[in-house]
Every structure is written in C-alpha cells, then in structure tokens.
Amino acid sequence: MLRIYAISDSIGETAELVAKGIASQFSEQIHITRIPYLNTMKNAQKFLETIKDEKNLIIISTIILSEVKEFMVQKCIELNICFISVLSPGINIICQKFNIKPVFQPGNLWNMDDEYFKRISAIEFAIQYDDSKDYNGLDTADIVLIGLSRTSKTPLSMYLAFKGLKVINIPLIPEIPLPQKLFEIDKRKIVALTIDPIKLIEIRKHRLEKFGWAIKSSGYIDEKRILDELDYADSIFKKINCKKIDVTDRAIEDTALIILNTIKK
Numbered sequence: 001m002l003r004i005y006a007i008s009d010s011i012g013e014t015a016e017l018v019a020k021g022i023a024s025q026f027s028e029q030i031h032i033t034r035i036p037y038l039n040t041m042k043n044a045q046k047f048l049e050t051i052k053d054e055k056n057l058i059i060i061s062t063i064i065l066s067e068v069k070e071f072m073v074q075k076c077i078e079l080n081i082c083f084i085s086v087l088s089p090g091i092n093i094i095c096q097k098f099n100i101k102p103v104f105q106p107g108n109l110w111n112m113d114d115e116y117f118k119r120i121s122a123i124e125f126a127i128q129y130d131d132s133k134d135y136n137g138l139d140t141a142d143i144v145l146i147g148l149s150r151t152s153k154t155p156l157s158m159y160l161a162f163k164g165l166k167v168i169n170i171p172l173i174p175e176i177p178l179p180q181k182l183f184e185i186d187k188r189k190i191v192a193l194t195i196d197p198i199k200l201i202e203i204r205k206h207r208l209e210k211f212g213w214a215i216k217s218s219g220y221i222d223e224k225r226i227l228d229e230l231d232y233a234d235s236i237f238k239k240i241n242c243k244k245i246d247v248t249d250r251a252i253e254d255t256a257l258i259i260l261n262t263i264k265k
Contacts, residue, residue: 003031003057007047007072009106012036015062018086022060039106044068048075058082064106118164126161129168130154135179137168143259144185145169146236147193148229149220150203152247152255156193159256165263174232183240190242191259197223197230199248 004023006015016034023030038044051057059081063069069085076083091102129137131154138144142165145153153169160167170182182190204221219225237244243262247255
C-alpha cells in the first residue's frame with residue numbers, strides 16, 4: 001500500500017487536499033496522513049525519525065519556511081524519499097517574472113479575515129437548519145436545498161457552507177407538510193435535488209444494512225413507497241418551478257459547482 005504524507009508548517013489542509021486529488025486518480029488504495037505544524041527543525045527531525053524505515057511513501061509538502069523546507073528536502077534525498085513541494089514552483093515563477101519577494105508566512109491562506117468568519121457563520125447556519133430542524137432560516141438563507149432522503153442534502157449543505165454560503169436543507173416527506181414560506185421566497189435560491197429511483201433504492205438498502213435497527217419498519221426501501229416519494233417530490237419541484245439537479249452518481253463537488261455557477265448568473 002502506498003502512503004502519502006501531507007505535511008505543512010500550518011494546519012496542512014491544502015497539502016491534504018492536493019494529496020486527495022492525486023490519490024483519487026488511482027484505483028489502488030492510497031493512505032493519506034496529514035502532518036501539521038512542522039514549523040521547527042525539531043518537529044521536522046522528529047517526523048523524519050518516525051518514517052525513515054517505511055517503504056512505499058511520498059511526501060506532499062506546503063511548507064513555506066525556507067530553513068525547514070530545505071532541511072526536509074536534504075533529508076529526504078538522503079533517505080531516498082520522494083518529496084514534492086507543491087507551492088514552490090508557482091512562488092518561484094512569480095518571483096522571477098515580476099521581481100517580487102514572498103512573505104513566507106505559514107497559514108496565510110487560512111488567516112482569520114472576514115472570509116474566515118463568514119465561513120464559520122455559514123457552517124453554524126447549516127448545522128442549525130439541517131434536515132428541517134427549523135424553518136426560520138428560509139428568509140436569510142443563500143440557498144435552500146430540497147429533496148428526498150439520501151439525495152446528499154446534508155453533505156452538500158456543509159460543502160457550500162465551507163464556501164461561505166448559508167444553506168438550509170429540507171427533506172421532502174409526503175406525510176410532513178412543508179412550510180408555506182417555501183413557496184413564497186425567491187425561487188432562484190431554491191435548488192431541487194432529484195435521483196434515479198434504482199440508485200436511491202440501492203443507497204437506502206446500503207443504509208438499512210448499516211442502521212437497520214432504526215428504520216426496518218419505516219418502508220424505507222419499499223420500491224412502491226420510493227416511487228410514490230419521487231412522484232411527490234416531482235410535484236413539489238413543479239409547483240415551485242425551481243432549479244433541479246440530478247445527483248445520480250454525481251460527486252458533491254460537481255453538484256456544488258452547478259449551484260455556484262447558477263448563483264453567479
């Protein structure tokens with residue numbers, strides 16, 4: 001098994017995202033380990049001691065601090081470990097082309113500016129209004145997601161919240177009346193999530209196997225019930241006349257991109 005260490009002199013989120021992007025292109029199992037705050041020679045040396053005898057590994061680095069980065073590069077050469085500094089090529093090109101110097105400040109991407117606090121507020125909003133816990137957020141939400149159970153409403157809400165958007169998601173259940181306000185707010189911020197019935201049955205069966213004790217008697221995977229739910233959802237979508245996205249076999253990121261592009265328009 002191949003292991004990728006995503007290392008950084010800050011929180012390491014960028015390095016980990018790059019590592020995940022690389023790993024996603026291979027069918028083989030690749031294990032990713034994030035190592036944050038390698039911001040001193042001592043921490044770097046300690047990390048190297050833990051991996052020096054490992055096989056089949058590479059290092060993805062977003063370390064900015066020159067002294068620590070150069071130390072890591074030299075030691076990895078000695079240990080025959082592949083070391084990839086993902087920020088260095090871009091920084092070097094800008095330095096050479098525009099004759100300017102970088103600040104070499106770890107964690108600048110995640111500084112607590114207005115965007116950071118906006119993102120935190122949006123995440124809190126998504127948690128508060130997840131799965132019809134409260135409808136009071138309909139007026140202030142940037143996006144309102146509606147759809148049947150298991151159409152990725154919650155993970156999509158959290159993904160968009162990380163982009164700084166306030167999202168409320170509402171499950172469509174025939175027996176539970178929807179708030180009248182849903183039909184009164186601007187339909188341009190409402191997004192309907194639909195899915196292929198066969199895929200929905202498959203997803204729900206998988207969930208039943210995992211949490212069967214809680215939902216065995218609910219008709220959760222009954223095929224007729226699911227078709228009835230889809231018909232009900234479609235009637236709501238038509239009534240609102242909002243944007244509709246088929247999430248069948250679609251990644252969360254792809255759905256989010258469609259929504260973000262719609263908002264921009």
